[in-house]
Amino acid sequence: DQIGSNISLYGYAPPGATMDPQVTAMPGSFWQVSFAGQGAPQGFDVYDSAGKSAFFDNQYTQGHPTFTPLSTGDHVMTDPTQTQFAVVTSGNIWTWYSDPTVNGQVTAPSEVHALTNGGFYFTYAGQTQLDVFDSTGAHDMQGQLGAPVSSFAMASTPLPDGQFGVAWLSPPADGSFNMQLTFQLFDSNGAALTQATSVATDADPWHTQMKVLSSDTPDAALLLWSKGGAISGAYAEGSTVGPAQVLIVGDLDHTTQTSLTNGDVLLTWLQKDNGVQDLWAEVLNPSTMQAQQQQLGPADGNV
Numbered sequence: 540d541q542i543g544s545n546i547s548l549y550g551y552a553p554p555g556a557t558m559d560p561q562v563t564a565m566p567g568s569f570w571q572v573s574f575a576g577q578g579a580p581q582g583f584d585v586y587d588s589a590g591k592s593a594f595f596d597n598q599y600t601q602g603h604p605t606f607t608p609l610s611t612g613d614h615v616m617t618d619p620t621q622t623q624f625a626v627v628t629s630g631n632i633w634t635w636y637s638d639p640t641v642n643g644q645v646t647a648p649s650e651v652h653a654l655t656n657g658g659f660y661f662t663y664a665g666q667t668q669l670d671v672f673d674s675t676g677a678h679d680m681q682g683q684l685g686a687p688v689s690s691f692a693m694a695s696t697p698l699p700d701g702q703f704g705v706a707w708l709s710p711p712a713d714g715s716f717n718m719q720l721t722f723q724l725f726d727s728n729g730a731a732l733t734q735a736t737s738v739a740t741d742a743d744p745w746h747t748q749m750k751v752l753s754s755d756t757p758d759a760a761l762l763l764w765s766k767g768g769a770i771s772g773a774y775a776e777g778s779t780v781g782p783a784q785v786l787i788v789g790d791l792d793h794t795t796q797t798s799l800t801n802g803d804v805l806l807t808w809l810q811k812d813n814g815v816q817d818l819w820a821e822v823l824n825p826s827t828m829q830a831q832q833q834q835l836g837p838a839d840g841n842v
Contacts, residue, residue, distance in 0.1 A: 656701030685735025701727030
């Protein structure tokens with residue numbers, strides 16, 4: 540271990556408040572600091588690898604900017620109140636680009652997703668369009684999700700070599716809220732690797748949670764979702780999206796889901812049996828959907 544120089548955090552809390560820093564690692568050697576505790580400040584700060592402030596989001600933030608770190612150490616700044624976005628280098632050089640056009644209107648992205656090849660892509664709430672950019676911000680390709688997109692949740696993850704997986708809720712033609720959970724993989728240029736595949740129906744948009752995980756294989760990803768008290772999974776590899784399978788009882792909010800370097804996925808959760816709450820772990824092989832579970836012992840708090 541070694542101790543680095545002191546960092547001045549931007550969070551402020553009044554006397555008597557509890558202010559426990561919560562540190563999260565981000566792509567490109569950035570790290571995010573938020574605060575927990577009674578009276579802790581809201582929002583978060585982002586610092587680069589040298590400890591220099593790169594972004595903050597709190598009551599003093601002007602407008603509605605978003606910060607997306609790239610694997611190169613650069614980052615992307617967007618703002619839904621503007622018609623431009625910027626790619627900012629590690630040397631603080633800003634290059635501005637016009638927002639893409641969606642259905643004839645200049646539109647800021649709803650989400651910005653970094654890719655492992657240094658590029659990034661935009662998605663838009665309620666729209667099938669996606670726009671892929673290289674590491675400089677140059678527009679590579681405009682693609683399309685293969686099924687209608689609701690204005691509710693979307694989940695995505697980068698895969699090796701710049702590929703990516705996307706999951707979203709597709710509204711039915713009758714306009715109801717009995718939505719389908721749809722899963723699809725794309726290459727680094729935004730071209731579809733798989734068909735858009737429905738893995739769950741009657742997905743309540745207010746109670747269906749989803750997360751896409753890379754399984755450390757260029758053209759493979761695991762979609763996890765919780766609905767009705769159970770966590771299910773579907774695995775995509777190559778041009779195939781496999782069937783849905785129920786994995787464990789619970790929901791994504793109260794589990795951790797971690798990709799392992801051998802391609803497996805680790806799930807951990809708290810479960811109460813006979814009045815005793817225990818910590819459980821499951822190692823899942825996504826390609827076979829076979830799993831090994833182990834009860835680790837009594838535990839409380841959060842996983």
